[in-house]
Amino acid sequence: MNPNVNADPAELAKFSDLAHRWWDPESEFRPLHQINPLRLAWIDGLAPLAGKRVLDVGCGGGILSDSMARKGAQVTGIDLSVKALRVAQLHALEAGTSGVEYREVSAEDLAAEQPGTFDVVTCMEMLEHVPDPSSVVRACSQLVKPGGWVFFSTINRNPKSFLFAIVGAEYVLQLLPKGTHEWAKFIRPSELASYCRQADLDLQGTRGMEYNPLTRRYWLSDDTSVNYMIATRRAP
Known part of the structure; x- marks a missing residue:
């Protein structure tokens, strides 16, 4: 791997x-399947996806990318996992999903190649896995059109998140x-x-995501103490 790649x-x-x-x-990715309708609805509610050109940074196997394409967006999903x-x-x-393509490229390299190209950029569950998350935020800002939306999701850093996101999710509940x-x-x-302010992204809103292990249900709330999403817009 190129040593300059932020991965x-x-x-x-x-x-x-x-x-x-x-x-x-029912695999290790069950939580992503369960939360996807929630995050998709939140994104689509703020930045209606139909007819938009959308970039999904760190798309993985395409769970969010595929669902955004089914909302009528033209989606590009990028990741560094071949x-x-x-x-x-x-x-x-296999699913016959049109309007979605996938590329092996970093956000930073794509930003140099296609600046100001996308109406909406999403970067979900990725920032906590890269060496320099601020670099990804800057790249996302460069990739979106002026006035366009950029969405991030990640995990808060505090004692509660250690208890819930690591001890609870990985060791006790084995989610x-x-x-x-x-x-x-x-x-x-x-x-x-x-990071967003430094990248000329204006914060528009935040949502927390909670989980009840008894009902095995996720929901959005105002509690950002563990999992959370933020919505931003590029300055016009």
């Missing part, structure tokens, strides 16, 4: 090893494979907001 080889290997299970709703991209491409073929996350890489909302 952790160990993180890429981790998700590449699981790539064949991306579209199994195995995950192949799974995404195969699923699009995710052990070692999926590193607490030190979690990002406080204030830190992410700072």
